Structure formats: structure tokens, C-alpha cells
């Protein structure tokens with residue numbers, strides 16, 4: 564059998580390639596990329612299980628999620644893995660990005676590996692945004708109203724993007740079907756395609772190691788297989804055990820079914836969007852667009868093109884004062900805004916109530932609402948100003 568396969572496939576070459584030594588100085592932070600990949604696969608597997616029971620319609624979605632959590636054997640556990648796995652994914656991908664910044668691994672010739680990585684980060688956030696609506700409970704509905712409203716403020720294309728996401732004038736049956744399609748078909752294809760390109764580039768250029776490696780040390784470390792693979796697999800097992808314990812002991816929240824007439828609801832996005840949500844509150848009236856569009860867009864563009872903008876010598880982050888200051892300010896701002904966003908009181912909302920029929924999808928919305936555009940006002944309440 565072995566001979567049969569050897570004659571037909573380049574197994575010997577593959578073996579030699581996998582056994583190639585890595586750079587000498589490599590630490591545990593170099594396993595974060597593999598952990599991100601493991602989580603992507605875990606999300607795909609648990610999501611495939613959830614899809615067996617889920618139904619993307621306003622009449623059935625909430626019931627289906629309740630059924631999964633309460634009736635399906637291991638349903639609550641698998642839903643827990645998927646829910647907490649999404650948060651873990653955002654944390655691990657962010658830490659992986661930080662490790663790449665710390666060792667300036669994004670510098671030539673790895674600029675494209677970095678830019679594809681930034682696209683992957685956006686896809687991961689896209690999974691979070693589209694998945695949040697699927698349980699069709701109050702928080703899902705109202706956070707999506709705010710999210711789509713933010714998208715609509717972008718100049719030129721904002722309104723078109725918002726309409727495409729909503730699938731009409733209001734959040735309803737078509738929106739849920741679209742978010743489900745994005746979450747389970749479009750984004751997974753995009754994610755696996757981008758991961759393919761990312762990993763091809765990583766293997767093609769080889770690991771960058773830490774900047775302390777000399778030219779000789781770059782090929783003097785442990786082999787990728789079996790040593791590094793073994794460490795990565797141990798990391799995956801530990802991560803899985805942590806996630807499984809959280810999934811077993813911390814129930815995934817599910818609020819009442821979405822009610823579009825509940826104007827008093829205090830909308831809040833998932834925790835990893837809280838920093839953006841909080842940022843919006845500091846830009847009012849005509850300056851709103853700075854928080855909703857200018858800062859996020861400039862931030863993403865700077866991140867995408869970072870390797871082409873930063874032409875300094877490769878060195879560890881603490882030996883690059885400018886990079887260290889910028890990175891620290893960004894991390895402190897994101898963490899600080901997230902904490903403020905989590906503890907801040909209600910946003911002042913001027914919700915335009917919809918009829919229950921509209922959200923149930925029973926009656927297609929008739930009006931081309933421009934009224935729906937002004938649903939939220941990101942003004943600070945008096946309480947917050949204090």
C-alpha cells in the first residue's frame with residue numbers, strides 16, 4: 564500500500580518539506596495562527612450541527628434555537644461551543660495579529676500574508692455580526708437595527724449596502740434569510756479561500772521567527788513536523804478543554820423573541836463591537852459620520868497597508884518607540900472603549916416602531932422608508948455626559 568502511494572504521490576518530498584527546520588527562536592506565541600485555524604474548523608463543525616435544526620424565518624428561528632438548547636441531545640453544549648467559540652476566535656485572531664506586530668513579521672516579503680490576514684479579521688467580524696441576528700431575540704434584532712443603521716451612514720454606497728443587507732425597507736424575514744446565507748455560505752467560502760492563500764504564503768516564505776535570529780539560526784530550529792505540530796495540537800486540546808468547560812457551565816443567553824415595537828429596548832452589540840458602539844457616542848449631529856464611517860474606514864485601510872507604510876528595520880516591538888506607542892495607544896483605546904461601552908447606560912433611541920406583521924414577514928413592507936434611516940441617534944444621554 565505504502566509503495567503504491569509512494570509511486571503515485573510525492574509523499575517523500577512532502578515528508579522532507581514538513582520536516583524542514585524552523586527558525587531557532589520560536590515561542591508559544593507562534594502557535595496562535597494554528598489555534599485560529601482550529602477554531603475556524605470547530606465553528607464550521609458546530610455550525611453544521613446547529614444548521615440541522617435551525618430555520619431562518621422570523622416565525623421559527625427563535626423556537627428552533629430554544630429547541631436546540633432545551634430538547635436536542637447535546638444541543639446546548641454544541642450551541643455553547645459555537646457561541647463561546649466565536650468570542651474565542653476574535654480574541655485568538657487579535658492576539659495572533661499582535662504577535663505579528665510584536666515581532667514585525669509583517670515586513671517584506673510577508674506584506675501580502677499580512678493583508679490577507681486583515682481580510683480574515685474582517686471576515687471573522689462579519690461572522691460575528693451576521694450570526695448575532697440568527698436567534699431572532701430582542702438583542703439580536705435591535706443590535707442589527709443599529710448595525711445596519713451605522714452602515715447606511717457611509718457616503719455614496721451606505722444606503723445601498725444597508726438596503727442589500729435588509730433586503731428591503733426594514734429588518735424582517737428577508738434580512739434574516741440574507742444574514743443566514745452570508746453566515747453559512749458566503750463567509751465560510753470566503754474564509755476558507757482566504758485561509759488557503761494565507762497558509763500558502765506562510766509556507767512559501769517560511770516562518771519569520773523572532774528578529775533576534777541570525778542568518779544561520781533561521782534554519783537551525785526544531786522541525787515543523789513533528790515538533791511544532793505536536794505543540795500546536797497540545798495547544799488546541801487545551802483550548803478545546805477550556806471552551807468545553809465554558810460551554811458546559813455557562814448557558815448561552817437567549818432573550819424573548821424579537822419585538823419591533825419595543826422602542827424601550829436598550830440595544831447592545833456583541834462585546835467585540837462595543838468599542839465602535841461607544842465611539843459613536845462622542846460624535847454627534849453633523850460629526851456622526853466621523854464615528855460611523857471615517858475612523859473605522861481609515862483604521863481598516865491603515866491596517867491593510869501597514870507593511871507598505873512602515874519601512875523601518877525589522878526589530879522586536881519594544882525596540883521601536885514609534886510602533887510601540889501607536890500599538891499601545893490602539894490597544895488601550897480598544898480595551899478602554901469596550902469597558903466603557905459595556906458599562907454605559909442606555910443609548911437615547913428614537914425607535915420608529917414597526918408593525919409586528921412586518922417583522923414576522925407576513926406582510927411585505929410597502930413603504931420605501933427614508934423614515935427608517937433616522938432610527939437611532941447616537942447622542943450621549945445626560946447621565947453619560949456626567
Ligand code: HEM
Nearest residue numbers: 593595596597599600660668676677680681683684770771
Ligand atoms: C482566521 C484567521 C487567521 C488564521 C486561521 C491564520 C493562520 C495563520 C497560521 C497557521 C500561521 C502560521 C503560524 C503562525 O505564525 O502563527 C499564520 C501566520 C501569519 N499570519 Fe495569520 N491567521 C489568521 C489571521 C491573521 C491576521 C488577522 C493577521 C494580521 C493582520 C495575520 C497575519 C499573519 C502573518 C504576517 C503571518 C506570518 C508570520 C510569520 O511568518 O512569522 N493572520 N497565520
